[in-house]
Amino acid sequence: MVWLWDNLDLVLRLTADHVRLSIIPIVVGFIVCIPFGWLANRYTVARTILLTLGGVLFSIPSLALFVTLPALLGTRILDEANVVVALCVYAIAVMVRGAADAFSSVSRDVISSSTAVGFSAVSRFWTVEFPLAGPVLLASLRVVSVSTVSLLSVGSLIGVQSLGYLFINGYQRDFPGEILIGIAFTVIVAVVFDTILVLVGRLLMPWTRATPRRRSVTSASAAVTA
Amino acid sequence: MNLFLDALNFLFDPANLAGSNGILSRLVDHLWYTGLSMAVAVVIGIPLGLLVGHTGRGRNAVVAVSSAARALPTLGLIFLIILYTGLGVGPLIVVLVILAVPPLLAGAYSGLEAVNRQTIDAARAIGMTEWQILLKVEMPLAMPLIFGGIRSATLQVIATATIAGYVGLTGLGRFLIEGLALRDYKLALAGAILVIALALCVDAILALAQRLVVPHGVARGLTRHTDESAAPTPRQHGRVSPAPSNP
Numbered sequence: 001m002v003w004l005w006d007n008l009d010l011v012l013r014l015t016a017d018h019v020r021l022s023i024i025p026i027v028v029g030f031i032v033c034i035p036f037g038w039l040a041n042r043y044t045v046a047r048t049i050l051l052t053l054g055g056v057l058f059s060i061p062s063l064a065l066f067v068t069l070p071a072l073l074g075t076r077i078l079d080e081a082n083v084v085v086a087l088c089v090y091a092i093a094v095m096v097r098g099a100a101d102a103f104s105s106v107s108r109d110v111i112s113s114s115t116a117v118g119f120s121a122v123s124r125f126w127t128v129e130f131p132l133a134g135p136v137l138l139a140s141l142r143v144v145s146v147s148t149v150s151l152l153s154v155g156s157l158i159g160v161q162s163l164g165y166l167f168i169n170g171y172q173r174d175f176p177g178e179i180l181i182g183i184a185f186t187v188i189v190a191v192v193f194d195t196i197l198v199l200v201g202r203l204l205m206p207w208t209r210a211t212p213r214r215r216s217v218t219s220a221s222a223a224v225t226a
Numbered sequence: 227m228n229l230f231l232d233a234l235n236f237l238f239d240p241a242n243l244a245g246s247n248g249i250l251s252r253l254v255d256h257l258w259y260t261g262l263s264m265a266v267a268v269v270i271g272i273p274l275g276l277l278v279g280h281t282g283r284g285r286n287a288v289v290a291v292s293s294a295a296r297a298l299p300t301l302g303l304i305f306l307i308i309l310y311t312g313l314g315v316g317p318l319i320v321v322l323v324i325l326a327v328p329p330l331l332a333g334a335y336s337g338l339e340a341v342n343r344q345t346i347d348a349a350r351a352i353g354m355t356e357w358q359i360l361l362k363v364e365m366p367l368a369m370p371l372i373f374g375g376i377r378s379a380t381l382q383v384i385a386t387a388t389i390a391g392y393v394g395l396t397g398l399g400r401f402l403i404e405g406l407a408l409r410d411y412k413l414a415l416a417g418a419i420l421v422i423a424l425a426l427c428v429d430a431i432l433a434l435a436q437r438l439v440v441p442h443g444v445a446r447g448l449t450r451h452t453d454e455s456a457a458p459t460p461r462q463h464g465r466v467s468p469a470p471s472n473p
Binding site: 055056058059060061062063064065067068070071077143146147149150151153154156157158163164166167168170171174175176179180182183186187190191 | 229230233293296297298299300301302303305306308309310381384385388389392393399402403405406411414415417418419421422425426429
């Protein structure tokens with residue numbers, strides 16, 4: 001604890017870096033998954049290709065991906081971009097599957113009804129399918145958020161500044177307290193992100209609270225992705 | 227692309243293959259860590275997950291454990307445990323087991339959870355014992371998700387065993403870490419390629435095994451319940467979404 005007060009500047013700076021670097025993949029994953037998820041839900045071929053590709057990309061161990069990317073992207077080995085791009089790849093891989101599930105969770109009848117009352121394909125997508133897919137999308141996004149925050153610290157092995165620095169420094173100095181503080185702050189960042197996502201979800205999707213039975217289905221499928 | 231050629235040259239140089247620091251010996255070590263910790267984790271995680279899934283007791287605890295495990299940074303965990311216990315294969319196996327159990331638990335539990343209640347009631351009605359229901363009804367139907375858990379756990383263990391190179395243990399991650407430490411990018415890249423190849427091969431083998439183990443009707447989605455339009459049962463995709471704390 002004394003160590004924490006003495007090094008509060010360092011810890012806060014690393015936390016800020018951690019937050020900055022982990023927001024990008026979460027946002028990118030969310031934006032990119034919408035068109036791909038729609039494609040995967042619409043066409044079986046696209047589904048097979050996208051989900052297989054996602055599965056393969058996701059099975060690549062992160063440290064190996066961090067180290068391989070400089071050779072593919074022409075970046076320097078210590079570049080932050082390697083870690084951010086790798087985490088974006090993982091986020092997209094998880095989110096596309098989640099988005100495909102989310103869009104297929106929207107009831108056929110509802111889609112037919114909205115077509116019948118005159119929605120165009122585009123407005124039907126944005127005003128009916130997308131909001132109704134929201135709860136399942138949010139469940140995937142929460143998984144991505146937590147795992148991105150936790151994975152980012154591995155990037156410190158290739159010298160990218162994040163809370164992971166405290167793990168390496170603590171290990172090298174044989175000082176478990178520093179590692180514990182690193183773990184605690186990583187978990188805090190993950191919990192704060194998760195809370196924000198849940199709150200935003202409640203704000204944007206007020207109906208999810210009104211029908212607890214549907215919600216319990218959603219949270220069960222979130223548990224599955226655990 | 228030259229970088230890849232350099233790395234491939236390293237990989238295909240017979241001099242790097244054999245010997246105590248060679249590719250083969252480190253591959254064997256990596257597989258040994260992975261196999262041992264997965265064996266222990268399966269013995270702990272699967273029966274526990276099946277118990278929770280069958281009885282429905284303790285489900286909140288399982289959900290809490292598997293989400294909390296996701297938030298824990300593996301790198302910190304591995305360093306912390308090794309600082310407390312000292313360097314060695316034992317502590318590494320402990321960390322790997324801790325990481326592998328939550329996805330196994332979640333896979334087994336959610337697999338059983340996804341089985342239609344009416345099917346289980348029907349099995350009970352025709353006089354099956356609880357063991358028969360578990361072994362002959364629930365487990366075959368849950369097999370895709372149980373296997374999904376095994377696959378994510380294995381990938382996670384392979385990935386985390388890579389980091390073991392940093393704490394002085396062998397395994398394929400050693401090439402990667404040595405390459406980073408010596409600023410020998412060719413070596414690091416070669417190590418990364420080896421680790422990726424291992425992960426993809428093992429996952430492909432498990433995918434094949436899954437085909438053999440999962441009953442055909444279940445794999446083809448014949449047991450899906452079309453009346454449940456609510457959430458998609460992950461069963462239809464044959465795999466639990468990957469456990470995201472893959473390090």
